[in-house]
Amino acid sequence: MKIGRDPLVWAAAALTLLTLGMAHTRPLFASWFPELDRPLYEQDSFAALLGAHVLIVALSSAAATLVGVGLGVAVTRPAGRVFRPLLERVAALGQTFPPVAVLALAVPLVGFGAAPALLALALYGLLPIVQATLAGLDALAPELREAALGSGMNPGQVLRQVELPLALPVLLAGVRSSVVINIGTAAIASTVGAKTLGSPIIIGLSGFNTAYVIQGALLVGLLAITVDLMFERLLQRARAWQVR
Template sequence: MRALPTLARLAALALLAAFLMRPDWFEPVFRPLTENGAPAIYNQGSLLGLTLAHLGLVALATAGATALAVALAILVTRPFGAEFLPLSRALVNIGQTFPPVAVLALAVPAVGFGATPTLIALFLYGLLPIFENTLTGLTTLSPAVVEAAKGTGMTATQRLARVELPLAAPVILAGIRLSVVIGLATATIGSTVAAKTVGEVIIAGLLSNNLAFVLQGGLIVAVLAVLIYDGFTALGRVAGRWSGGTS
């Protein structure tokens, strides 16, 4: 996935915002995709509401995955925690072992229908890229920089907070970016267990054989993924310049 030019990014954001707030304006665009007088715009709920709920699930799951994955990576890169690396890798790989549908199927009997099983699936799927990128960022730092920090009298905690994490930030952000993009796509299946996501639009289209609904849901998720990916890419560049200036 490549970053969009600034004008294309702004245009995509403006079109998405307009569609979510006033979908009726776009009815002529989707009308040719319907048959037998079917509605051209999803009318079983608010597209804006579903999109915000979708983003909320992804944000919450990513925040939890980031907290655990970064903490584990810090632990296993400290001398006292190095022996926990195999166990940590096994833990963060759990989400990649089972397909999302299987995670949902296992979670529903335990926690019921709704947002919770979807959060569990997104959380587990988001761990691996964040953990591996944080691990890479922390283990590939220049030894000279770390030694210089030691030479200034910094404690281990100070070195971690002021030197290691800032320098590793661009790589960590790349892992979070990948986790978010995966989460945006994976969250759509949450609607199969009654979670409020954009997947509701896609499923409604599939059940009613309404291509307009399917396309609307797919486009919302795709545009969000591209814009968020682009945003994290820009944030990573800023972090890279900042960490480079302070190293």
């Protein structure tokens, strides 16, 4: 694919330019919202907010991936199959709780700031990863495991060298869904004091400043599109690697 036609390049460029050049959009937002004394969010730099947003999403998604894949693998082993229905119910139940409610419950335990946001996002991102892990491992033919065991591999080697590599595209699809969901959900972390791209959105909503809301929402949307396209590229490479 030529660089000039690559949507990932265009999305990443738009995100970078808007993040670094938001200050130059003041005349534009001033003309759109002449009734506002402060049409441009200036309490924090958008570059710093983007970095903090990415960090919170990356840490929470990494935790959700480790826990989700670990639990998914555990309940597909002979000793853990009895717990599979319980895991699926608990993971599904977690998605029924609004992230704001999870944040409200987490604040008394860990205080304000990034900690409750990390906890809430990690819990909220579990379901797609657990489901993808189960689906990916279930899709493998039993004959593959039997052949691997028959070749002298132990169960751990079968998991690491056969099952997980073959299930990788499905696993990546689940992680992709979880991460993109968390990019949008992380915006509400600013309600408990975490610095994210949700800060101008929350302040804009509370202060009836639509310009702030648009500025934050544009960057959140561009970040989600960029990351989604990155995962699409990873999935293409994973599928191409399997064909070899």
